[in-house]
Amino acid sequence: MNDSKNDTKAIINNWNNFRLRIILQGIIIGLITGLIIVFYRIAIEKAGIFTVYIYALMRKNPVIIPFWFIILILTGILVGYMVEKEPTISGSGIPQVEGYLLRKVEMKWFRVLVLKFIGGFIGLAAGLSVGREGPSIQMGAAIGQGFSKITKRVKVEEKFLVTAGASAGLSAAFNAPIAGVLFALEEVHKNFSPLVLTTALSASITADFVSKQFFGIAPVFKFEKLSPIPLRYYPYLIVLGVLLGFAGVIFNKGLLGTQDIYSKSAKLKQRYWPVIPFVLAGILGFIYPQVLGGGHKLIESVYNTPYAIKFLILLLLIKFIFTLISYGSSAPGGIFLPLLVVGAILGAIYGLTLNKFFNFPSIYVNNIIIIAMAAYFCAIVKAPMTGMILLTEMTGSFSHLLSIAVASIIAYVVTDLLKSEPIYESLLDKFLNKGKSKFKAADGNKILVEIPVVLGSPLSGKLVKAIKWPSKCLIVSIKRGDKELIPRGYSEIYPGDYLIVLVNETDAADIYERLSKNAGKCEVTS
Numbered sequence: 124m125n126d127s128k129n130d131t132k133a134i135i136n137n138w139n140n141f142r143l144r145i146i147l148q149g150i151i152i153g154l155i156t157g158l159i160i161v162f163y164r165i166a167i168e169k170a171g172i173f174t175v176y177i178y179a180l181m182r183k184n185p186v187i188i189p190f191w192f193i194i195l196i197l198t199g200i201l202v203g204y205m206v207e208k209e210p211t212i213s214g215s216g217i218p219q220v221e222g223y224l225l226r227k228v229e230m231k232w233f234r235v236l237v238l239k240f241i242g243g244f245i246g247l248a249a250g251l252s253v254g255r256e257g258p259s260i261q262m263g264a265a266i267g268q269g270f271s272k273i274t275k276r277v278k279v280e281e282k283f284l285v286t287a288g289a290s291a292g293l294s295a296a297f298n299a300p301i302a303g304v305l306f307a308l309e310e311v312h313k314n315f316s317p318l319v320l321t322t323a324l325s326a327s328i329t330a331d332f333v334s335k336q337f338f339g340i341a342p343v344f345k346f347e348k349l350s351p352i353p354l355r356y357y358p359y360l361i362v363l364g365v366l367l368g369f370a371g372v373i374f375n376k377g378l379l380g381t382q383d384i385y386s387k388s389a390k391l392k393q394r395y396w397p398v399i400p401f402v403l404a405g406i407l408g409f410i411y412p413q414v415l416g417g418g419h420k421l422i423e424s425v426y427n428t429p430y431a432i433k434f435l436i437l438l439l440l441i442k443f444i445f446t447l448i449s450y451g452s453s454a455p456g457g458i459f460l461p462l463l464v465v466g467a468i469l470g471a472i473y474g475l476t477l478n479k480f481f482n483f484p485s486i487y488v489n490n491i492i493i494i495a496m497a498a499y500f501c502a503i504v505k506a507p508m509t510g511m512i513l514l515t516e517m518t519g520s521f522s523h524l525l526s527i528a529v530a531s532i533i534a535y536v537v538t539d540l541l542k543s544e545p546i547y548e549s550l551l552d553k554f555l556n557k558g559k560s561k562f563k564a565a566d567g568n569k570i571l572v573e574i575p576v577v578l579g580s581p582l583s584g585k586l587v588k589a590i591k592w593p594s595k596c597l598i599v600s601i602k603r604g605d606k607e608l609i610p611r612g613y614s615e616i617y618p619g620d621y622l623i624v625l626v627n628e629t630d631a632a633d634i635y636e637r638l639s640k641n642a643g644k645c646e647v648t649s
Contacts, residue, residue, distance in 0.1 A: 498527070
């Protein structure tokens with residue numbers, strides 16, 4: 124009993140003392156993550172050059188073709204075997220990171236780091252339509268978890284370090300430090316926490332600094348400077364937002380449906396699923412090599428080349444279907460970059476259509492492409508701030524921010540009206556339903572959970588004593604701005620407060636959901 128009390132006291136003392144050192148730890152994690160993601164990006168770029176060389180060689184010497192397809196089949200089986208042995212490396216890995224932070228998914232940091240690196244590299248080298256950002260985010264999260272384990276941090280500290288690693292991963296993948304921070308706040312934690320902000324910011328900026336030492340300070344996309352779209356053309360952006368909202372719903376349903384098709388194929392074991400997109404990539408390499416890989420060069424090509432609308436429609440269908448088949452197979456790889464490609468092609472088709480039939484100035488068609496990428500991202504991921512800032516950082520221009528915001532919020536509203544869930548939440552539910560890699564909490568372990576009180580929550584405006592709190596939890600403190608209050612029976616809870624709650628690790632996920640997402644389940648007396 125005394126040991127339990129001492130553990131509880133140590134946890135609370137750590138909470139009060141670690142807030143200053145968390146910034147330094149974030150910098151260390153950002154440094155390590157930045158170096159590993161730089162190595163990952165360089166490896167992918169070299170593999171891409173090698174793949175182009177192989178296809179050029181096969182066109183001259185067709186006798187090599189059968190050997191290339193044998194290699195694709197074998198590497199597809201290898202990737203499938205790795206995913207079978209470590210399910211948490213499947214797909215982008217972002218849902219698994221969110222599941223781990225919710226204490227619903229177990230994540231073995233070293234296995235995830237190594238296998239995700241290898242699996243993501245093989246998939247992109249083969250030409251699968253997946254992105255580098257998902258693996259980068261999960262590898263960053265694994266580094267944060269590993270740092271916490273090695274340095275014996277307390278559980279509550281580990282959560283912030285994992286988030287810092289994820290933020291640093293996105294920052295290093297796209298040279299987008301602010302988007303990395305917003306992603307941590309908006310998508311991973313889904314609330315604004317000063318502690319998450321400071322930790323993620325220190326890690327994200329450090330990772331970006333490391334990345335720019337190798338790749339330079341230029342933005343990811345080398346787009347020419349564009350004049351902002353005049354306000355008189357904004358009605359076209361509203362229509363674009365509506366169309367992309369519908370397109371985002373189709374993408375989400377298609378992605379989840381493709382996963383269902385793979386799952387229901389009883390004759391094909393999961394370890395062989397990646398063979399399908401690997402072989403398809405080999406075929407497309409001869410017919411439409413533009414659609415191979417994440418699509419960074421394809422976006423620049425669509426931006427700089429005046430393609431015909433018919434060709435863009437064909438390119439859209441092939442890239443869209445290839446992305447669903449690639450991601451649905453559970454092969455490691457993200458969807459950020461492929462969905463940005465699809466958004467860019469949709470924007471190009473829309474802009475050229477306006478130009479052809481509605482006298483829309485051609486000089487603003489490229490603006491539409493950039494706006495469409497952000498709005499399409501918003502429709503699928505449902506993280507509008509992340510999408511807006513991500514595109515402004517990737518293009519190196521904030522001049523499109525207002526127009527991007529208009530189209531993005533319209534796309535967001537449309538998906539809300541159509542009751543489309545954020546894609547990563549849906550993917551996490553699917554992953555949990557498979558029953559693999561469930562979180563294993565040690566009995567008796569106690570952790571501190573930070574719970575936001577949002578506007579409209581049943582907890583806001585109530586006295587602490589008027590709330591029937593879930594059993595097995597203790598309200599340790601109430602954070603209000605820079606102040607930290609000791610909770611009393613007559614302490615009133617306000618919107619914007621953060622409740623610091625001590626719980627058993629086994630009950631953390633349930634209590635967090637009851638107090639934050641489903642606060643209505645907590646009884647409130649008059």
